[in-house]
Amino acid sequence: MLKVLADAYVAADSGHVTLLSLLDLSAVFDTVDHSIFMERLRRSNGIVGRACDWLKSYLTRRSQFVRINGEVSAITPVTCGIPQGSVLGPVLLLLYAAGVIKLVEECGLSAHAYADDLQVYRHASPAQSSELMAQMANCIACVEAWMACN
Secondary structure, eight states, X not given: OHHHHHHHHHHHHTTOEEEEEEEEOTTHHXXXXXHHHHHHHHHHHXXXXXXXXXXXXXXXXXXXXXXXXXXXOOOEEEOBOOOTTSSHHHHHHHHHTHHHHHHXXXXXXEEEEETTEEEEEEEEOGGGHHHXXXXXXXXXXXXXXXXXXX
């Protein structure tokens, strides 16, 4: 947040306004598809061999069940999601979501991300603020479409 705030101060000193959208990528830790993620690690990040095998073993072969009042549900394999609360969780999520950051930059906006929070912003002169708002709305629509596909 300090980076975004510092950028806004520099822009304000130059007479510009800053438009900032704070996006919370709801349930993103739980919805990461393992097969899409592993392919993205190989193709986009060049992670192959033992490193890829290690990450795959970290994510796969997990299971879950529910226990209520002593009753236990069937054990179900977990096919998507990144373990929350782990040291690797935020890093893996950033690797997974790197495409959305690139998308924001292609929209002509800046992005700053940590775990499931994404800050999208840009500075402009006050006279350009309506164009900036339209650009932001378009970018958010693109982010929504990217998230739905990924």
